[in-house]
Amino acid sequence: MRKKQNIIRAAIHLFASQGFDGTTTLQISHEAQVTEPLIYYHFKGKEDLFTCILEKAFVDYFSLVDGLPSDTATQFERIENLINLHFDVIAERPDETFLITSTCPAKLNDLDHICANNIERQRNVLNGYLCDNLTAGIGSGEFAPVPVPETAVLIMAMISGLVRRRSLKYEDIDSVRRAAIDFLRRSLVQ
Amino acid sequence: MRKKQNIIRAAIHLFASQGFDGTTTLQISHEAQVTEPLIYYHFKGKEDLFTCILEKAFVDYFSLVDGLPSDTATQFERIENLINLHFDVIAERPDETFLITSTCPAKLNDLDHICANNIERQRNVLNGYLCDNLTAGIGSGEFAPVPVPETAVLIMAMISGLVRRRSLKYEDIDSVRRAAIDFLRRSLVQ
Amino acid sequence: MRKKQNIIRAAIHLFASQGFDGTTTLQISHEAQVTEPLIYYHFKGKEDLFTCILEKAFVDYFSLVDGLPSDTATQFERIENLINLHFDVIAERPDETFLITSTCPAKLNDLDHICANNIERQRNVLNGYLCDNLTAGIGSGEFAPVPVPETAVLIMAMISGLVRRRSLKYEDIDSVRRAAIDFLRRSLVQ
Amino acid sequence: MRKKQNIIRAAIHLFASQGFDGTTTLQISHEAQVTEPLIYYHFKGKEDLFTCILEKAFVDYFSLVDGLPSDTATQFERIENLINLHFDVIAERPDETFLITSTCPAKLNDLDHICANNIERQRNVLNGYLCDNLTAGIGSGEFAPVPVPETAVLIMAMISGLVRRRSLKYEDIDSVRRAAIDFLRRSLVQ
DNA sequence: CATGAATGAGATTTCATTCAT
DNA sequence: GATGAATGAAATCTCATTCAT
Known part of the structure; x- marks a missing residue:
């Protein structure tokens, strides 16, 4: 089953760097050091491979977001946690993270394809998290009275x-992380 | 001549919505209401068409950025101008703007392809603008003492x-614009 | 009318160096410094242009061969004249000469296309000339008793x-010419 | 594997009768009784197919020429061997032999394309063989004192x-062969 | 005469996918 | 599981030719 993993690893890497349409099954098989038909043994096709990868990436991502505590001492801690979560996933799995932030390949854009669905869902989850959080913070007087939905969009x-x-990988990622948190704190906390 | 413009318009639209690899010359010719070979009469090939579009988009974009005044009363006005400029181009030419913010198709990523070059240059121009601006603002005491390069990355x-x-097109773009400017003001101006 | 000549000149050059199928009408128009449609003003099409060139080349060639004297003092003089004639045309019009020695493009090979016809006719003319000549020379005892049709084929x-x-153009063509005549003389004259 | 051979056989036949540019990959696939993409499975492209064929043809040809004995009783025997070799290859593989005597398609004429290289090399090999041979024959008094390089060119x-x-295939090839050898003998041997 | 623009037909090539083993 | 060989469908591109002016 190591070979199946090789295929997935290679596909993640290539889809993230060349896009779905820009990647051929031959390239994947080469990078995975397997032959092309093996891809079809493990997956229904190129699209299925892509879908599987995205599904897994989204599940992992959502479980992380869902795991964020909602009972923090301050509302800003929740913002901080969200930012930290994203910096962590960028550092650990840049390719998957890039993929779930990309637009869905046009061909797969059937109104309820997993890909389109999840991108929508991701947006809603983040949006819900931030709107709740901002509303609560403003209500308690912790945050300045910013317009809630617009500020969620900005964040x-x-x-x-x-x-x-992508160059974040090579930049001093931790100083950017700290700067981001401070930046948001100054803007929100009054 | 009108037909050449049709081709360009169609290509901008399709490249922006489906990506370079996801768009076929046949689709372009259909949307432009011309025959496929006409694309090859006016351009050397699909890649050349893409390149021409990007080049034009970058030239227009850079000339806007270069036209921003540098002698504003406050440093924050310069930030404001930059944000306004981007909201304007999003509103007027969302597709071109999307394209110049996208990553270059892998195939064209020869180290000095116009596309890769310009994306690099765009980053440098924005970065230069922001770093100058932040340094000046901090020096004059107008801005809080934020870390300059990191804050530039964030903005x-x-x-x-x-x-x-993309949904910005349909959202209340002006309220987001105002929220963005206020958001940055609170974070930077002390 | 100068432009028509340019077209013909360019076509001769390109057909001889790249073949009929390997030459495009665009290349011809470029080399002739005219636009493509002008070719179609002067000729019915690429094939017609080729045909005209070949026809002219064959007419010129045949009139030279027909003009060779048949009442020479010796039979070998006739051989000598034939060889000299060919060295002359090579020197003066290498491209046309090359063309009339080439095989007819497969597409034009309708049984009685001018091209196929003339190539056949050329062979017959040369063959007739040589067979007559050899038969006469052998009959008079001037030539050794060589097999007539086979020797004609060889010459x-x-x-x-x-x-x-083609490199004959750059070699010392006159010494090759002399060598050829001597070579044939030693072999034939007894 | 049989199909790859079919492709090669068909290509040899078509390239020899219609030229490189006059032959389409579709024709090849039809004559080989395979589908077009199979050509691209076995070869990088039309050009590669042509190159492979020529390379093989040249290797075979050179190995035959290299195998000719150099220690014959008389120098003329070496000439005789060379002529016989060529009549043999004409009889056995007329198409390949025609191809290696043709000019290289203009498109492939990069200064050191295998095709151009080998044509050059072929000329040099034959020229070397004949010049050595003629010089030795003249030196020993076996041959008449002919001019060496020019006579090599003629042969x-x-x-x-x-x-x-091409019609040699259908002519009485053996009588032409004998005539050629006698022809050369009379001209060279004194 | 001359040309810029345009096109139908077709050539080369790619690619996701399948088949036979 | 795994593969070498093969293919249908389609993508990119070329080219001889024509049209409108």
């Missing part, structure tokens, strides 16, 4: 912009 | 995250 | 081999 | 003229 944009910035 | 991430958020 | 092979040897 | 021209004369 999500910053997160996705950071995930997509 | 760029937010901008690119916003550009890539 | 024709040598001539066509020389015409096709 | 090579005759050989290539014969190889290219």
Whole structure:
């Protein structure tokens, strides 16, 4: 089963760096050191392989987000946790993280394809998390009275912009992390 | 001549929504209401068409950024101008703007392909603008003493995250714009 | 009318160096410094252009061969004249000469296309000339009793081999010419 | 594996009768009774197929020429062997032999493409063989004092003229062979 | 005469996928 | 599980030719 893992690893890497359409099954088989038909033994096809990868990536991601504590001392701690979570996944699995932040390949965009579904769901989850959090913080007087949905959009944009910035891998990721948290604190906490 | 413009328009739209590899020359010709070979009369090939589009988009973009005034009353005005500029281009030309914020198709990633070059250059221009601006603002006491390069990365991430958020078109873009400016002001100005 | 000549010149050059199928009408128009449609103003098409060139080349060639004197003092003089004629045309018009020695493009090989016809006719003319000549020379005792049709084939092979040897242009063509005549004399005259 | 051979056989036949540019991959696949993409499974492309064929043909040809004995009783025997070798290959593999005597397709004429290289090499090998042979024969008094390089050119021209004369297949090839040897003997041996 | 723009037909090549073993 | 060989469908691109002016 090591070979199946090789296929998945190679596919993650290639899909993240070349896109779904830009990656051929031959490239995957080469990078995975297997022959092409083996891909079809383990998966129904290229699309299925992609779907499996994304599904797994989303499940892992959602379980992390779901695991974030909701009973923190301050509301800002929840923001902090969210930022830290994303910096952690960028550091540990940059390719998967990049994939779940990408737009779904046009071909797979059937209204309820797993890919489109999950991207939508991810957005909703993050949005819910942030809106709740902001509303609570503003209510308690911890946060300045910022417009809630718009600010959620901004924070999500910053997160996705950071995930997509591939050079983050090579930059001093921890100082950016600290700067991000301070940046948000100054803006939100009054 | 009108037909050449049709081709370009169709290609911008399709490349932005499906990616370079996900778009076929046949699709482009259909959407442009021309025959396929006409694409090859006006451009050397699919890649050349893509390159021409990107080059133009970058030139337009850079000339806007270069046109931003540097002698504003406050340093924050410069930040404000930069944000406004990006919200304007998102509103006016969402597809081109999306394209110049995307990663270059792997195949074109020869170290000095126009595409890779310009993406690099864009990053440097924005980075230079922000670093200068932040340093000056901190020096004059207008801005809080934030870490300069890291904060520049954060602001760029937010901008690119916003550009890539296609639904912005349908959201109340002006309230997001105002929220963004206020958000940054609170974080930076002391 | 100068432009028509340019087209013909360019076509001769390109057909001779790249073959009929290997030459595009665009290449011809470039080398002739005209636009493509002009080729179609002067000729019915690429094939017609090729045909015209070949027809002219064959007419010129045949008129030279027909002009060779038949009432020479010796039979070997006739051989000598034939060889000299070919060395002259190689020197003066290497490309046309190459073309009339080439095989007809497969596509034009309708049984009685001018091209196929003329190639056949050329062979017959040369063959007739040589067979007559050899028969007469052997009959008069001037030539050794060689087998007539086979020897005609050999001499024709040598001539066509020389015409096709493009580097002849750069070699000392006159010493090869003399060597050829001496070579044939030693072999034939007894 | 049988199918790969079919492709090669069909390609040899078609390239020899229609030229490289005049032959389409579809024609090859039809004649080989395979589908077109199979050509691309076994070869990198049309050009690669052509190159492989020529390479093999040249290797076979060179090994035959290299195998000719150099220690014959007379120098003329060496000439005789060379002529016989060429009549043998014409009889056995007329298409390959025609191909290696043809000019290289213009497109492949990169200064050191295998095709151009081998054509050059072939010329040098034959030329070396004949010059050595003629010089030795003249030195020993076996041959008349003919000009060496020019006579080599003439003999090579005759050989290539014969190889290219496709109708040789149908003519009485053995009588032409004998005539050629006698022809050369009379001209050279004194 | 001359040309810029355009096209139908077809050539080369790629690619996801399957088959036979 | 695994593979070498094979293929249908389609993508990119070329080219001789024509049209409108």
